[in-house]
Amino acid sequence: MRCILDQITRRKFLQIAGGITFLSLTPVGKGVFAGPTTERPLPLFTAIPYIQPGSASLLTEGQDTLVIAWQTQNLPASFEVYYGLGKKFDHSAPVVVGERTVGGPATPFALGQLPGATPLDETKRLSYSASLSGLQLGKTYHYRVIGNGEVIAEGYATSRKPRGTAVRFVALGDNSCDDVKAADLGDRAVAYYAYQSHPDFIMNTGDNVYESGLDSEYSRYFFPVYNAGTADPKVGAPLLRSIPLYTVMANHDVSDKVPVAAGSTTTTAGADFNKKPDSLAYYTAMYMPSNGPSTLTSPTPIVCDDSALLAQFKDCAGSRFPSMANYSFDYGDIHFLCIDSNEYVDPTDQALQSWIAQDLTSTEATWKFVVYHHPAFNVGGEHYLEQHMRVLSPLLEVNGVDLVLHGHEHTYQRTQPLKFVPTDITRASMISSKNRTVPGVFTVDRDFDGVTKTVPNGIIYITTGAGGKELYDPGYTDAPSKWLHPEDNNVAYVAKFYSALHSLTLIEVDGNTVTLKQQNENGDIVDQVTITKA
């Protein structure tokens, strides 16, 4: 193996991301990268190396994790990953590979048609990962990926920060899409401003890939923007090569209608592998904490007549399916609880509620943030009826949750701090219905203003779903009269609604203070509040 500088000179390596990462992988098409031309040519890459948080959940010194993952076309290659502190690369991480079947006619992937590209085996894609384990907290690890004996990527990523350390992260949702429409180009600017804020990690509030959460859609719409070779509002940013990203299960991960039970004619949201064989990339492209329940009353429904195809998916996902539907983790002084809120989930389920209660009571973190996709308290016109997650609000309140982050509505909404008592949860259990309204009694903290009155009495709910997909309700910005619903007795619980432009949420947590800002795709701050502990 030659030294990296020799290779950079020899191959005119791209210097990208301000020196963060050197890659000898060069783009040959949208989301497709070729390796160096050697005696043993590498397969085309459909995802260049990206960072994921890995399976660790609690903050334990010396036991943290990071994952380096990448994807290629289905051609054999040998990969090695080395990492260490201070560019010593004195540890090796075992490389694991799984197979995914490339989407059929419904999801054509034209890699083999690219000029000069190696003809593609259209039947399979390979998902590689290397888990860095036993990491110290709050340390920057440098990594090196070697393919067929050549260094193809170097970079660094930082493990989770310990308690007592300031944390900065961005939250965004409903973002990566087939951005042929000018209205949908905002994901690139959002990625750019996320990068400019130097986050410790990204929290995606779901629907991170449109339309169906397919492996091929991740390749085309997600990785090219969030792991772009340059930072540019019209391109995206090189985030994922050094910044871990968390996300939650959302409706565009399960875009098919499937029977609620075998033989039933009643349907709910699910993944139909017969139509889309590369479904549920959430479980194979993401590597997040694995402390969720391994058995669920409401698992992600799957229809698949091909047992070999289903076995391939489960083999690639491993223990991530289905446990990664729900998970929790700590970062600095924050405890995060991430919950699947999809149509097939019944939030009245006692097993789910017990797990949530156990999780929230077992942490001593200063701050408790909950993330799920379908907003409990949303006054927009698109998904107002999908209120089933309101059922959990009393449980979250009694367990000291400070903030709930969700998406789904392609807008930004911030509520006043509020408490909610459901009066009828009947419709929340209706997993085949779009009308899952949960009426109830609101207690709204009208004193909190986020400036001089910063101690909230209740949970603040943030909808941050304006990350890139076409926006909803543009006329609702600064129009409070539109934020009232008779079904909620016209209670004014939303304090800020912004949908004029795409936007992302910047959150800093430092001791007993949280600073939350909403930044639009032009870089302007359109909302800001400070939240403190009494």
Ligand SMILES: [Fe+2]
């Ligand atoms: Fe959604």
